[in-house]
Amino acid sequence: MSQPTPLVQPLLLQFQQLFFLSKMVGVLPQNLDKFRYKNVLEKSRNGMLYMLGVLSIYVVLYNLLIYSFGEEDRTLKASQSTLTFVIGLFLTYIGLIMMATDQLTALFNQGQLGELYERIRVVDERLYREECLLDNSCIAKRIRIMLIMTFIFEISILVATYINLVDYTQWLSLLWIVSAVPTFVNTLDKIWFAVSLYALKERFEAINATLEDLVMEHEKYKAWLTGDDATTATVGNRTADSQQSSPPPQYDSNLEYLYKELGGIDTGSLRNSGGKNHNKVAPIAHSMNSFGETIPTPHKPQRMNTNPLINMAHESELNDAAKVEIKLNNLCQVHDEICEIGKAMNGLWSYPILSLMAYGFLIFTAQLYFLYCATQSQSIPSLFRSAKNPFITVIVLVYTSGKCIYLIYLSWKTSLASKRTGISLHKCGVVADDNLLYEIVNHLSLKLLNHSVDFSACGFFTLDMETLYGVSGGITSYLIILIQFNLAAQQAKDAIQSFNSFNDTAGFVGAATEMDNNSSTLYDMITTTMMTPTY
């Protein structure tokens, strides 16, 4: 992937489409021309003005939407309990709040975002120098998939709701399109975050893979040195043993085949230098080199590409403590730098993530609650009309929760990947079985222990699976509370109505003196309806 002249391709090269789209919709204010020609994000005053203009247009349109569709709500307000109304009002505006948070944060961070990607570029260069290469092309693929998914979701929700539930005979109903704007803008912003996070995760994994490769090469090397007289079966056993500790077995076996062939070629040269572990293995490096040029159809392109380089280096590396120390030190520093970038990125997006999580929680609860209300043929706020149709509700829920869960999942995975580096490093120490190297590994793993990258929303809660569990628990308990009270209120209302009708009929015959009696029957009625479990 990386070309030698600029050393590495900048990550932002993969962001082309996303950037143009975000620029158009008004998610990012950065300079378009600079991005197109130099692939850098730079501050731009015009972009800022454009973004502010777009934001204010959205706000005006959205308010117009709420106003024009709110007429149905006015009757609702009279009939409905105040709590539902206030919550409904809050829910209608949370989308707008979320969008405004995203855009304003992007405005404030416009300089820092560029720096962030510059830092990632520097890290890539260092990684390149340490011979662990990265494949950025899948990031562009990912962006495309995410964009397509977003379009599918947004358009299906919009069209389905518009056709089914909006009165499209009126000209004003076209305003309904605006209701999709906040979620769309928000999703674009979150795609930036998610993809950048994914890139960081890839970098952590590249470091881990490099370390694991070192281990594997050394295992093979040891196998040749000690078992060159023995049959291939024992070699197979040895590697099988070692495979238990290293996770990707199919990769191992894939390489093992190559190594057997290679072992056959190199036994002669190995025997010459055999027995001495500290021997520099120039002949091997040489033969590797020739082998690397004729590498057959790579199964996993990224890793296979790194192999020849590492093959050359490793033989001398895990045996040569001084050299490996430099390499491990560098990897450790890069790891720290990536952790720092992760923290900085989390800082840039902390408020948008907080608002997204609040939005996700509220909308998920509200949508389910209003779905319940709609099945009971109660009136619901007009902006949540999609809840009238269970099918559309499912799409909305999948879309909203997909955004939140994917971000949480990715953050969790990234911090896991960063923690895995320590394990990979220790494998190096174990496999080398060298006192000096072990000391280095010990020292570095102590350092790695203190590199922490935990993603959190403004420090209020961390983004990991535990939080996801807590949030889903919260949604469930809120739903239960809301539905229970809705049931009770509904029963009370029914009781009043039945009492009123009863009163009307009784009014003709009944005397005023029976008032006490009536109230007691009412009381009975209420208690019986409350007590009966079925609705």
Add this chain to the structure above:
Amino acid sequence: MSPNTWVIEMTSHKSRSFPNPQRNPPHPRSQLSNDAFSRRAAPGDSPVFEDISTILSVLKASGLLPFYEQLSSYEVGPPSKTNEFYSFFVRGVVHALTIFNIYSLITPNSAQLFISLRETDNVNQWIELVLCIFTYTLTVFVCARNTKSMLEIMNEILKLDKEVQRQFGVVLGNNCNFSVKFLVVIVCCQAYIMVLRFYAVKGEITATSYILIAFYAFQNGLTATYIVFASALLRIVCIRFHFVNQLLNAFTYVQQQKLAKKSRRQPAASNMEHFPEESLFIYRMHNKLLRIYKSINECCSLIIVCFLGYSFYTVTTNWYNLFVQITNNKGLISAHILQWCLAWLCLHTSLLALLSRSCGATTYEANSTSQILARVYGKSKEFQNIIDKFLTKSIKQEVQFTAYGFFAIDNSTLFKIFSAVTTYLVILIQFKQLEDSKLEEQVQNEA
């Protein structure tokens, strides 16, 4: 001197006898002259803790802190006999007032305090009063018990300052201006609430009511002031942790690279050779700070737990009242209750935010020391051993500010409190609506 001979002691308190690296002309440290640490000439006889002197004097006058004697600019001594007697006397008066307060709460003397419309509100108010009395009494008791340890904490901080002054010639500022602002906010809120209460009472106000209301405001104000004091202490510790981190930051590989770039133009030696001596000082300072942090936690945690409980209750009831007032169907929004609720909410929310933020910041600074140290890459084995010692020590060392061991206080606490408040509000409001619909029904019934 070879760095391997050093032992980093953590447990022994008094018995530490370090070969103190006395470097009287402290080497120039340009990177420390930033604004975070105000650099002043050595203070002559200026009072210690100048930044928080206002809040200190308030607490001293109310008997919560002793009137300590200032022995030198870096040491405080125990209070003199008369001053001790004064504190004792004030506390006695406070306890007597509390007993009178409780007595009048269970007799009809305090009927004028309960001004609300409904029965449940009065119960609420009663519980709030009792909680407030309990919190304040506990504060007084705990403060009286912890007089000595509070002085010890102050002395430890001052000793640390002295050492920093000797080593680096830097006088650490405390940057506690917020304490005065919060004091003003507390006084304003309490005075405002007091005035509101006086206005709300119908008819002639009896002397008992005057005393009770004034004492209630006094209790609330002092508890809040103590919380601000605790936050100020935490801030002081936080600034020292930050100083340590800054010192250490100069040795990280990022800074070393920057230095290397500079030295290409002008040959300047890397400052890495100072690392062994500096690191010894830094480790000691860090350990001392951790000890101070822990003792502050021990001194304050019981009070803080109580305050958090009280605060939680107050915030919930006030939000509830506010909501009930706003959504009142009858259309008569009482401006009086609105103001009252807003004043309480403003006070308690800001205090909660202050407390959790300062705890969170201090914990963060304390924990980031090892993270910064992990960025120091020593060339030789000796350097690596020095680093390893500290990192190994700090593996399982959880630095936290706990509320009497119940839970850790940081930013997430604020989040948890407010999510709990929301949950309770939803439940309470739903019940309120059921109640209302029942009432409506009865009204219809009557008609």
